[in-house]
Amino acid sequence: MILNTILGAGGVVADELAKRLVSAGESVRLVSRSGRGMEGAASVRADVSIVDQTLSAIEGSSVVFLCVGLKYDRRVWSDSWPRIMSSTLEACKRSGSKLVFFDNVYAYGRVEGPMTESTAYNPAGKKGEIRASIATSLMEEVKRGNLRALIARAADFYGPYAEKVGVPNAMVFNRLAEGKKSNVLARADRKHSYTFTLDMAEALERLSKSENAYGQVWHLPTAPDPPTGREFAALAAEAFGAKHGCTVLSGWMLKAAGIFDRTIYEISEMLYQNKYDYVFDSSKIRNAFGLNATSYADGIQQTAVFYKQLGRNKKGVK
Numbered sequence: 001m002i003l004n005t006i007l008g009a010g011g012v013v014a015d016e017l018a019k020r021l022v023s024a025g026e027s028v029r030l031v032s033r034s035g036r037g038m039e040g041a042a043s044v045r046a047d048v049s050i051v052d053q054t055l056s057a058i059e060g061s062s063v064v065f066l067c068v069g070l071k072y073d074r075r076v077w078s079d080s081w082p083r084i085m086s087s088t089l090e091a092c093k094r095s096g097s098k099l100v101f102f103d104n105v106y107a108y109g110r111v112e113g114p115m116t117e118s119t120a121y122n123p124a125g126k127k128g129e130i131r132a133s134i135a136t137s138l139m140e141e142v143k144r145g146n147l148r149a150l151i152a153r154a155a156d157f158y159g160p161y162a163e164k165v166g167v168p169n170a171m172v173f174n175r176l177a178e179g180k181k182s183n184v185l186a187r188a189d190r191k192h193s194y195t196f197t198l199d200m201a202e203a204l205e206r207l208s209k210s211e212n213a214y215g216q217v218w219h220l221p222t223a224p225d226p227p228t229g230r231e232f233a234a235l236a237a238e239a240f241g242a243k244h245g246c247t248v249l250s251g252w253m254l255k256a257a258g259i260f261d262r263t264i265y266e267i268s269e270m271l272y273q274n275k276y277d278y279v280f281d282s283s284k285i286r287n288a289f290g291l292n293a294t295s296y297a298d299g300i301q302q303t304a305v306f307y308k309q310l311g312r313n314k315k316g317v318k
Helices: 012-023 050-055 072-095 126-143 167-177 195-206 230-239 251-258 262-267 283-289 296-314
Strands: 003-009 027-032 042-045 064-065 098-103 149-153 156-160 182-185 193-194 218-221 246-249
Touching: 003 012, 003 050, 012 167, 012 195, 050 098, 050 156, 064 072, 064 195, 064 283, 072 126, 072 283, 098 126, 098 195, 126 149, 149 195, 149 251, 156 167, 156 195, 167 182, 167 230, 182 230, 193 230, 193 296, 218 283, 230 246, 230 296, 251 262
Parallel strands: 003 027, 003 064, 027 042, 064 098, 098 149, 149 218, 156 193, 182 246
Antiparallel strands: none
8 A cells, every 4th residue: 555654744735635645545644743643644753854763754655745834934944944855855765755845936036927837946035045945955856866756836825724824814814704804915906826725735646646747846726817915805805794905014014013023024024925916827737637726716715614614613603
């Protein structure tokens, strides 16, 4: 039986991927510092920044998914991401496991026109520099023939189970669920692509099973023709049955708030994504695998339903 090992158990993408694989009757091993488990999957405690622990955790794996999520702090990323990537690459080379790296778009920096898999790396901040460096180190090992791996990238993501992570959920859905007006970063009139959480897990599974997918970068299914910040907030408000409207958080507002909140401080570095149109093209995976992204209208509606159910559960209503 194929053994799928997921490094970074507990994250939105990791958990949804694990559920899909378990439902398909596949063997799944979840790896995290806490040893967090899931019904139908084995769980292992490990620090994946240490080679020996990573190698032990992935022993016997056909495919390793690197889905680790770190605290949103460039200082943490600078220290941990190079060690995690180095450890994972070395462990996969020794074990012969294939590697699927779940990545973001920070390495691209500000892009004129749509982002594609061939877009050059031009990071606009420290976090982007870190992501560009670890992605480059992975693909260099692939080019040398040292392992089989692929990179799967998503835009900023939104959707069910992402209430504790992700800018769209924090700025829009969490606030609407609390009866508040949505927030939009920097500009409300700029287009911004978002990837729906449930689309990512399906695509990662499909990519991992295709021998032809390895050795390449793939953009995960993301709906074309993205809405502006104002349009996204309006669609969400409609799904919640709330009044339309949003508050634009300017750069100076975030810098001021960032003095007291590290996460807000870190978001300020990424504002170029909201000051200009930020369009993510996933036509490559659609053409190769027939994977179509959930539309923004449907994804936002599903997310609103999730929040409403979440609210009922918190109140003890079945």
